[in-house]
Amino acid sequence: MKKTILLMFGLFMLIACSEDVVPEATDVTKDGFNAPPTFDPVIPYESPYHILTPDDSITYIFINNTTDLELRFNPIIQLCYYDGANDLNHWTHNLAVTTNYPIFTFVPGWKEYDHTVASEMMYFPPLTTETITTIPGMNLPADPTGPTTATGQYFSFSVPMTSNEIDLYTQYGKLAAIEGMVIDPITNVTTLSTAIRFPFGGPTGPTSPTGPWLPVPSAPNLVYHQITLEVCMLNVAGGWYGLPSERIFGYNSKNYKWSAYTTLSEVVVVLEEI
Numbered sequence: 001m002k003k004t005i006l007l008m009f010g011l012f013m014l015i016a017c018s019e020d021v022v023p024e025a026t027d028v029t030k031d032g033f034n035a036p037p038t039f040d041p042v043i044p045y046e047s048p049y050h051i052l053t054p055d056d057s058i059t060y061i062f063i064n065n066t067t068d069l070e071l072r073f074n075p076i077i078q079l080c081y082y083d084g085a086n087d088l089n090h091w092t093h094n095l096a097v098t099t100n101y102p103i104f105t106f107v108p109g110w111k112e113y114d115h116t117v118a119s120e121m122m123y124f125p126p127l128t129t130e131t132i133t134t135i136p137g138m139n140l141p142a143d144p145t146g147p148t149t150a151t152g153q154y155f156s157f158s159v160p161m162t163s164n165e166i167d168l169y170t171q172y173g174k175l176a177a178i179e180g181m182v183i184d185p186i187t188n189v190t191t192l193s194t195a196i197r198f199p200f201g202g203p204t205g206p207t208s209p210t211g212p213w214l215p216v217p218s219a220p221n222l223v224y225h226q227i228t229l230e231v232c233m234l235n236v237a238g239g240w241y242g243l244p245s246e247r248i249f250g251y252n253s254k255n256y257k258w259s260a261y262t263t264l265s266e267v268v269v270v271l272e273e274i
Helices: 008-016 018-025 163-172
Strands: 038-040 045-047 059-064 070-079 116-118 122-124 128-133 173-183 190-197 213-216 219-225 231-233 246-251 254-262 266-273
Touching: 059 070, 059 122, 070 163, 070 266, 116 173, 163 173, 173 254, 173 266, 190 246, 190 254
Parallel strands: 059 266
Antiparallel strands: 038 045, 059 128, 070 116, 070 122, 070 173, 173 190, 213 219, 219 231, 246 254, 254 266
């Protein structure tokens, strides 16, 4: 629906200055804005995503606590870390090479950070909890040879992906939003069909860059954290940006909530009766 890079010089500067940056970044309370992981108590916002220590694991948790409904959704993926420029390169990946990265180049006027892609539908029947924990060097479980849930699910893309693209999203992707439905498995009735996004400060979160968050060039609805480099969507109207992070609905005289959120170590999707 949309399209989603520090130049290597920027990466060099980050490493060269690590004596100053890392001690501050590893204290999540100092000045209230530090990471890893990304932590901002003012917005407020916290997530497990950060570029400084890529060997840290992230646990993706999918919970269906209902007794009578099935959850199905397509994860919406975008690039996670700002690399110093919004151009044709993402860290070591030259996205302009059509044969290697067709998922980007097939869209006229594509932009590195605005670009999003859907992965295949995931299914969670009643009273199900499934998890995926990343391994060192992995940001998103998108590699078919990597970790999966107990039933073999992972972020397998809906469109054919080259090995370069799978590697790109495995290293630098994030789960940004979800599009799907809630089904009554007995009657096959769709009780809810909608989309939600992961919150960035909730419905009253920032609509413009603030605090440690800086604007992503040529992407007016995106900001990045100046220490962890995580890219987030501002709370503005349109597309994925304007979506809520939870939906409440009724079915068969019961009320349910479907929500998504992040913690300092987890990315969580929950369907529950309320």
